[in-house]
Amino acid sequence: MKVLTISHMYPSTFNEVSGIFVHEQVKALKEKGVKVKVVSPVPWTPFPINKVSKKWERYSMIPEFTNWDGIKVWYPRYLTFPKALFFASSGKRMYWGIKNLVKKLYRDFKFDLIHAHVALPDGYAAMELAQDLDIPFVVTIHGADLYITIKKNTECLYTLKQVFKRADRIILVSHELKKILSNYFEVSDKLLVIGNGIPINKIYTCKDNADSSNNKNKGLMLLSASYLIERKGIDYNLRALSKLINKYPELRYIIAGDGVEKNKLQELAKELGVYERVEFIGMLSHDDVLKYMSEADIFSLPSWNEAFGVVYIEAMACGKPVIGCEGEGLEDFVRNFETGLLVKPKDVDSLAEAMDFLLSNPDKAKEIGERGRKLVLDNYTWEKNAEKTIRVYQEVLDDVR
CATH class of the missing domain: 3.40.50.2000 (Glycogen Phosphorylase B;)
Known part of the structure; x- marks a missing residue:
């Protein structure tokens, strides 16, 4: 089984603990025999903003590729605006920023499905890429989509609805999130709860x-x-x-x-x-x-x-x-x-x-x-998380065969 993980939350030279939970899951999946590669899109903003702000300047210093604990990770750039301006379109911009790299990886790696972390922007980008490549995609919701993004504006709400409608499975990290999502969208048949873990x-x-x-x-x-x-x-x-x-x-x-x-x-x-x-x-x-x-x-x-x-x-x-x-x-x-x-x-x-x-x-x-x-x-170990996640992958692949 081959999987491409897309997550803007992932350790990097900019922040070694950002998205550490995604990295731990990927490591556990690898230990269970899943072949995984990671694309971690990095926000990019044009001059002079990227020079005025230390945060944006540090983003620009992240290498385009690295190897974390034996996991190959690519860090392509995508256009982002300060203070989350135009956030509803961030998924489209992420898609345009990473699509050439992902399609090249697909030619070389032929992954069976895409696993995105958070619906917007990563899930939206995964949705478009999955359609381009005619493969399924799974999205994990960690909280921000339902606590913050969904309340921003109607455009964000509509974009989330698109992602949830087209996702093959939606994994939530708690039953509280499942309850919130079920109140907004009619996708209960796709929902599963898999808690995070620790090594x-x-x-x-x-x-x-x-x-x-x-x-x-x-x-x-x-x-x-x-x-x-x-x-x-x-x-x-x-x-x-x-x-x-x-x-x-x-x-x-x-x-x-x-x-x-x-x-x-x-x-x-x-x-x-x-x-x-x-x-x-x-x-x-x-x-x-x-x-x-x-x-x-x-x-x-x-x-x-x-x-x-x-x-x-x-x-x-x-x-x-x-x-x-x-x-x-x-x-x-x-x-x-x-x-x-x-x-x-x-x-x-x-x-x-x-x-x-x-x-x-x-x-x-x-x-x-x-x-x-x-x-x-x-x-709540990552080993148990990986076992449950692999079962989800297998169900999805069985559905499309």
């Missing part, structure tokens, strides 16, 4: 680190790892922390990640009087994030519009109790007071109560962490 070797490494951690002598650690953007709810963690510092004088809060909200969060920490308890440690490698997880007592990320949340299962794999919000994709695996704690979104009191419960009941917190770890081991 099995890193699960064991993480647990070994946790077992040998010296953190017990360093006080209590609360941890978050995410982009520092509003919807991740880091400010709510800070406000909850301010309610607990007198009761837990040894409690410290480690924030891994970077983003546009960093300065605002630092100022908030000062205003709340918790700045001395908080460490902003910046963007880390994936391995370093897992190391911090192995040392933490609680992982808390009270975010909203969370389609799945790989970071939660990573923390759970380390045997840590996690805190997230009700009504999000993580409800597939975070079962309240069983494998983690769920709180009301944007509710400081609910969040502080959850933290207080775990901190004041370490034995129960450990039990919750161990149950969460077992759930991840049994259901």
